[in-house]
């Protein structure tokens with residue numbers, strides 16, 4: 001897929017239509033899916049503002065919206081602020097529905113591109129020591145990371161304040177160590193997966209402010225880390241990743257964005273023509 005992008009595209013999915021239904025803000029994920037579809041020669045129907053400009057305003061059920069859009073598109077990609085919304089829409093759809101962010105629950109394609117970035121860097125995923133750092137309670141990206149990484153033989157370290165620990169459902173069947181102190185483990189890690197505090201998902205968003213600054217991965221903090229470490233973040237970033245780190249060769253978050261297009265191309269091809 002990376003070669004196809006370098007060569008300017010292909011017609012592998014010519015004649016296919018992807019509908020992107022976004023009920024929640026997005027920069028990367030929607031563009032990434034759309035770039036992926038366009039690179040494969042397919043076409044795109046898009047609504048970045050489903051919550052305010054679609055029949056959601058007229059109280060159409062998600063299931064009905066799924067049924068209707070699936071009469072016009074070959075695949076649906078959706079994001080919603082409420083967990084479980086993707087399943088509701090998919091329940092009515094006659095075509096595959098890809099989860100581009102399901103409230104505070106999961107964001108599996110971001111998880112896949114994170115794993116791809118790890119694999120591309122190290123040539124393996126087994127045997128690594130991987131830290132999931134920050135708001136493990138509300139970050140759907142870190143939830144998907146934990147679920148996908150549980151398929152490998154590796155050491156997983158969960159780093160968060162206890163109040164923002166990974167929810168029990170995501171810990172089922174997961175082998176991990178837990179700490180509140182990044183400084184205790186940073187020297188051992190091969191990979192840091194971090195994400196901003198998910199302020200909009202807190203019951204009381206102002207509560208999130210007391211954790212701000214808890215896990216800043218600054219140049220100073222990185223002095224204790226391995227040279228081979230890689231730092232992943234789905235972006236957008238806030239204070240957890242100061243701009244000063246961007247020129248550190250260990251920062252991989254912009255490369256991740258590029259990898260995301262290739263991963264989503266592979267997924268669309270798999271879903272649409274086997």
Ligand code: NCD
Nearest residue numbers: 028029101107196234235236
């Ligand atoms: C993430 C998301 O939407 O969950 N962003 C993304 O998809 N690249 C992370 C975030 O919003 O913090």
